[in-house]
Amino acid sequence: MTAPTFDAARPTSDSAVVLRMTDVHSYYGNIHALQGISFEVRAGEIVTLLGANGAGKTTTLKTIHGLIHARKGRIEFEGRDITSMPAHEHVGVGIGQSPEGRRIFSRMTVLENLQMGAYTRRDTSTLHEDYRRVFELFPRLEERRDQSGGTLSGGEQQMLAIGRALMTRPKLLLLDEPSMGLSPILVEQIFAIIQDINRQGTTILLVEQNALMALGVADRGYVLQTGRIVRSGEASALLQDEEVRKAYLGG
Amino acid sequence: MTSATAARRPFAAIPWRAPLVAAFALVIAYFVILVGVLADPSQHLTFVGAIPQAQAQFINAVTIGAIYALIALGYTMVYGIIELINFAHGEIFMCGSFVSWWLLTTLGFSGAISDPLLLIGVLILAFAVSMLVMGIVGVVIERLAYRRLRNAPRLAPLITAIGVSFILQNIVFVAISNSIVTTPQIIPNTVLTFGPVTVGLINLFTIVLAVGLMVALHLFISRTRLGRAMRSTAIDREAAQLMGVDINTTIALTFFIGSALAGAAGVVQGLYFGITVFNIGFQAGLKAFTAAVLGGIGNTTGAALGGFVIGFLEVISSVWGQGRWSEAVVFGMLVLVLVFRPTGILGQQLGDRA
Ligand SMILES: Nc1ncnc2c1ncn2[C@@H]1O[C@H](COP(=O)(O)OP(=O)(O)OP(=O)(O)O)[C@@H](O)[C@H]1O
Ligand SMILES: [Mg+2]
Numbered sequence A: 001m002t003a004p005t006f007d008a009a010r011p012t013s014d015s016a017v018v019l020r021m022t023d024v025h026s027y028y029g030n031i032h033a034l035q036g037i038s039f040e041v042r043a044g045e046i047v048t049l050l051g052a053n054g055a056g057k058t059t060t061l062k063t064i065h066g067l068i069h070a071r072k073g074r075i076e077f078e079g080r081d082i083t084s085m086p087a088h089e090h091v092g093v094g095i096g097q098s099p100e101g102r103r104i105f106s107r108m109t110v111l112e113n114l115q116m117g118a119y120t121r122r123d124t125s126t127l128h129e130d131y132r133r134v135f136e137l138f139p140r141l142e143e144r145r146d147q148s149g150g151t152l153s154g155g156e157q158q159m160l161a162i163g164r165a166l167m168t169r170p171k172l173l174l175l176d177e178p179s180m181g182l183s184p185i186l187v188e189q190i191f192a193i194i195q196d197i198n199r200q201g202t203t204i205l206l207v208e209q210n211a212l213m214a215l216g217v218a219d220r221g222y223v224l225q226t227g228r229i230v231r232s233g234e235a236s237a238l239l240q241d242e243e244v245r246k247a248y249l250g251g
Numbered sequence B: 001m002t003s004a005t006a007a008r009r010p011f012a013a014i015p016w017r018a019p020l021v022a023a024f025a026l027v028i029a030y031f032v033i034l035v036g037v038l039a040d041p042s043q044h045l046t047f048v049g050a051i052p053q054a055q056a057q058f059i060n061a062v063t064i065g066a067i068y069a070l071i072a073l074g075y076t077m078v079y080g081i082i083e084l085i086n087f088a089h090g091e092i093f094m095c096g097s098f099v100s101w102w103l104l105t106t107l108g109f110s111g112a113i114s115d116p117l118l119l120i121g122v123l124i125l126a127f128a129v130s131m132l133v134m135g136i137v138g139v140v141i142e143r144l145a146y147r148r149l150r151n152a153p154r155l156a157p158l159i160t161a162i163g164v165s166f167i168l169q170n171i172v173f174v175a176i177s178n179s180i181v182t183t184p185q186i187i188p189n190t191v192l193t194f195g196p197v198t199v200g201l202i203n204l205f206t207i208v209l210a211v212g213l214m215v216a217l218h219l220f221i222s223r224t225r226l227g228r229a230m231r232s233t234a235i236d237r238e239a240a241q242l243m244g245v246d247i248n249t250t251i252a253l254t255f256f257i258g259s260a261l262a263g264a265a266g267v268v269q270g271l272y273f274g275i276t277v278f279n280i281g282f283q284a285g286l287k288a289f290t291a292a293v294l295g296g297i298g299n300t301t302g303a304a305l306g307g308f309v310i311g312f313l314e315v316i317s318s319v320w321g322q323g324r325w326s327e328a329v330v331f332g333m334l335v336l337v338l339v340f341r342p343t344g345i346l347g348q349q350l351g352d353r354a
Helices: A057-064 A087-093 A110-117 A124-137 A139-143 A154-166 A184-199 A211-217 A235-240 A242-248 B002-008 B017-039 B047-082 B089-106 B116-149 B155-175 B201-223 B225-235 B237-242 B247-273 B280-295 B300-321 B326-340
Strands: A017-028 A031-042 A046-051 A072-077 A095-098 A172-176 A203-207 A220-225 A228-234 B191-194 B197-200
Touching: A017 A057, A017 A203, A031 A057, A031 A072, A031 A203, A031 A228, A046 A057, A046 A184, A046 A211, A057 A172, A057 A203, A087 A095, A087 B237, A095 A154, A110 A154, A110 B225, A124 A139, A124 A154, A124 A184, A139 A154, A154 A172, A154 A184, A184 A203, A184 A211, A211 A235, A220 A235, A220 A242, A228 A235, A235 A242, B017 B047, B017 B300, B047 B089, B047 B197, B047 B201, B047 B225, B047 B247, B047 B280, B047 B300, B089 B116, B089 B155, B089 B247, B089 B280, B116 B155, B116 B247, B155 B280, B191 B201, B197 B201, B201 B225, B201 B247, B201 B300, B225 B237, B225 B247, B237 B247, B280 B300, B280 B326, B300 B326
Parallel strands: A046 A203, A046 A220, A095 A172, A172 A203
Antiparallel strands: A017 A031, A017 A072, A220 A228, B191 B197
16 A cells, blocks of 8 residues: 555645546557546546547546556546556455446356455445445345346346445446446436435446436546547536537437 | 356256265266176175175275365366466375375374374374465465466466476475385274274275365355455456455465365375375376366366266276276376366356355
């Protein structure tokens, strides 16, 4: 764990910033996937990250989480430099993720998947409460708690992935395409649940292909294009933006 | 995927079938051994005369199977978590037998210990030391030889493993002995009688110990937090990290446990056969590997099962062919499994609950 830096003593106006990315560059070998990304997420917000296939949305989330380490730039979480923190320590500072493609543990039961979410937690007193909360958000999961993850439907797997991330008790929840492959009704449900989670106090960074839905729930948004941020602003403004409409909302 | 697997093997869906099939297989194995003993032209035994011998061979098969099972678990655990066939694992077993040889001879033992309390104490010490030392050796090997190659093409760590295996063999060859070493058989040559069944104390000890270790391992993997960390890392390393699992520690733990079990098998080797040699790990390792493949590599229950199957195959082929064919049968089995059922009897799962 890194020692507190001088950033910890920044002005209070800044303390509402949960995540700050400053000129972040990431590579896969010599593929320059993120080419200087800067943005921030403030406490209590839902911020959405939009962009076409291959724009770098997933890479951004992986970089935040330390699965890929930024080669240049700085990532701060609650004022603390986490740029080079190992991936497994991110849960400890309050970052949870439901990754692209769900990535649930197929040969483990639903309950065991949720237990994995609680893997680093020692606060057994609040643990019970959180299982309850996840089962309230997703009653399906409770019905299937002893079923192995791989046998769940796509929608149920998505619920499990989100539930599992919630079990880490994140301050910041990273969601990578939670609507992928779901029926329209289920997409509505998932987005309603995302808003619920946010209202209960979790800050959310939402990556989506479904720009319309994402901008509908988000406070602000950023648009990524080949590793760079090309647009940013209030969600309502982005919804009106001509370019954004053309590129992501079908006109 | 899981439901498709279940459909392909209807036995798995019905829990009471498994023990029934196992019991049936054991009965058949017994009769095959019995007929083999009767058919032995050098002995001319009557049916009644053959029974005690068949019984002894049956128990011998279970004992040898237990040793293979203990070694096979390490192969399967390591494969399950990093998809590496750790060819140095047989050498861990060999080194374990030398650690126990060294400890027992240093303490001045050369034969059976008749005082039961002393015997138990020395056994606990021998197993604890050998398991701990080999566990640490396994962790060090992973750290030095395999970790850097984790994302390399799969052939690289495989060749490295073969290299590590030569290194361990040569260390023992140079530092200890280039020929067969006699190990102290500290367990008295006592035979216990349970009604019509007679079992050697060493056999009973080995079987109980191996089964105990396997049950403990199973409970550890399926019920504990660290066991879940191991399974999740085996399934999806990146997702496990997102949950806060330190995969380096988890992989090291897997090597520790697998190597410790091979270390325990090494102690049993010395106690049961009374000998060890620097190159014993090669064949034992290959047979245990066959056991792991047979059970479904990556699947701990399968590895244990495979170990016992190999034990029986070896004993049956030696009873029928006076030992000449046992290797050919076991490795023929490996080829057959790889060709016709590469996922093994139980399929590919770490910590399967079937
Ligand atoms: N493991 C990898 N190795 C090499 N290049 C990669 C790898 N993963 C992603 N890339 C490249 O990095 C770029 C960004 O990919 P990323 O997955 O972040 O896109 P994305 O915005 O999430 O796209 P999608 O909407 O399709 O999920 C792409 O050009 C992709 O080809
Ligand atoms: Mg993506």
